[in-house]
Every structure is written in structure tokens, then in C-alpha cells.
Amino acid sequence: MAEKISSSKKPEQRTIKLSEIYALIEPLDAKPDSCFFYEQILYSEKVEKKMQKEGVAWTVEFMHRINDVHVNHDNPLVHQHKDYPLHE
Structure with a gap:
């Protein structure tokens, strides 16, 4: 028999x-x-x-950013340092 999953607890953002x-x-x-x-x-x-x-989401973001700096270093958008919430 399947258990009912409680939806009262929201994941930590x-x-x-x-x-x-x-x-x-x-x-x-x-x-x-x-x-x-x-x-x-x-x-x-x-x-x-x-x-x-930090896990997979952080690793993907890190890889994206380091690749942008390496390959597209002349693009000013690459150098934005704003933090943003992670939506999992």
C-alpha cells in the first residue's frame, strides 16, 4: 500500500x-x-x-560561470556577481 506523502513541510530554499x-x-x-x-x-x-x-545545482552554475569567463571573457554579462535563489 502506498504511503501518503506529507506536503506540509516545504523544502528549504x-x-x-x-x-x-x-x-x-x-x-x-x-x-x-x-x-x-x-x-x-x-x-x-x-x-x-x-x-x-553544495551539490549538483551549485556545480552546474560553477561550470557555466567558469566556462563563460574562459570562452566569453569579453562579454560584460559574464562578470555580474548577483546572488539569486535556487529553485529546485
Whole structure:
């Protein structure tokens, strides 16, 4: 027999803090087209721990932002640091 799922408890709303993401990828700003810097940041222990702690949504946002800085570094929209709520 199926159990009734209680809908009284709403999931906790989390926020992706872009300021934290940019703090991690800031060294790439010095040479945004450098694959060496890109890979050094991407595979760092600090980023790995943050990905494990924050989960999939944070990791996807991090990957999106670091790729934008690396590939589209001349686009001013890439450098916006506003935090926004995460809708899961």
C-alpha cells in the first residue's frame, strides 16, 4: 500500500552565492584565455570540496560561470556577481 506523502513541510530554499563562485575563479581573470589557469582552478581541491558540499545545482552554475569567463571573457554579462535563489 502506498504511503501518503506529507506536503506540509516545504523544502528549504537555498541560495547560490555568485560572489563565492567568482572568488574561486578570480585568478582566471588575469589570463581568461589560458587553458592552464582554467584547468588549475577546475581541478583544484578547494573546488572539489565545494562541489561535494553544495551539490549538483551549485556545480552546474560553477561550470557555466567558469566556462563563460574562459570562452566569453569579453562579454560584460559574464562578470555580474548577483546572488539569486535556487529553485529546485
